Amino acid sequence: MYKADMRESYLENDHCRIWVSNGILIMEYKPGLVMNIDNAKEMVNDRIKVSNGVTRPLLLKAKNFISMDRATMKFYKTKEVVQHVTCAAFILDSAMGKLAGNIFLTLEKPLVPTKIFTDEQKALEWLEKYKFLN
Numbered sequence: 001m002y003k004a005d006m007r008e009s010y011l012e013n014d015h016c017r018i019w020v021s022n023g024i025l026i027m028e029y030k031p032g033l034v035m036n037i038d039n040a041k042e043m044v045n046d047r048i049k050v051s052n053g054v055t056r057p058l059l060l061k062a063k064n065f066i067s068m069d070r071a072t073m074k075f076y077k078t079k080e081v082v083q084h085v086t087c088a089a090f091i092l093d094s095a096m097g098k099l100a101g102n103i104f105l106t107l108e109k110p111l112v113p114t115k116i117f118t119d120e121q122k123a124l125e126w127l128e129k130y131k132f133l134n
Contacts, residue, residue, distance in 0.1 A: 008020045008021070009050045009051075009052060010050075011046050011049060011050050013042060013043065013046055014030070014039070015029065015030055015033055015035075015039045015042065015043055016028055016029050016030055016033070016043055016046075017030070018043075018046055018047050018050045019050065020050060020051070020056065023056060023057075023131045024056060024057050024058070024059055024124065024127050024131070025047065025050065025051055025056045025057065025058045025059070025084075025085070026058075026059045026061065027043070027047060027058065027059070027060050027061065028061035028064075029060070029061065029062050029063070029064045029065050030064055031064040032064065032066060033064055033065050033066055034066050034067050034068075035065065035067065035068040035069075035072050036068075036069060036071075036072055037069075037071050037072050037075055040068075040072045040075055040076065041075070044080060044081050044083075047084075048083055048084060051084040051085075053084065054084065055084045055085065055086055056084065056085070056086060056131070057085070057086050057087050057088070057089070057127035057128075057130040057131055058085045058086075058087070058088045058089070058127075059088075059089050059091065059120075059123055059124065059127060060088060060089065060090045060091065061091045061120075062090050062091060062092055062097070062101075063091060063092065063093045063094075063097070065092075065097065068104075073104060073107070073108055074108075076104075076108065076110075077108045077109070077110070077111065079111065081111075082110075082111045082112045085112055086112060086113075086130040086131070087112050087113040087114065087115075087126075087127060087130040088110065088112060088113075088114045088115075089114070089115050089116075089117055089123035089124075089126055089127050090114070090115070090116045090117065090123075091117055091118070091120050091123055092116055092117075092118060093118060098116055098118070101116040102116060113130065
């Protein structure tokens with residue numbers, strides 16, 4: 001069983017909290033996040049800062065996520081977004097969120113392996129396989 005308890009390199013902005021725990025980069029969206037190109041770029045830049053040049057798996061706790069416009073979806077398909085990321089796991093807790101996530105994955109074809117989970121433990125176990133793929 002994976003246990004995320006070693007927190008390091010913490011950063012918080014208006015939209016999310018980002019930290020590294022046991023070799024996995026974790027980003028937790030704040031409640032009511034409506035993502036646009038500006039806050040998406042800020043979160044990516046902050047994630048890159050927290051990663052400190054080390055390529056790692058990314059766990060996105062997206063339960064508080066509300067929406068994203070088309071321009072932001074296209075931005076999330078760029079190489080800039082996956083800089084220092086080996087793979088990404090999204091944690092979603094609603095049927096609508098899972099549907100939107102699956103549509104995003106189908107339409108935008110992420111540049112790194114990406115999966116959607118409702119169970120954080122299963123997501124962390126999947127991410128473990130990608131920890132040392134720098």
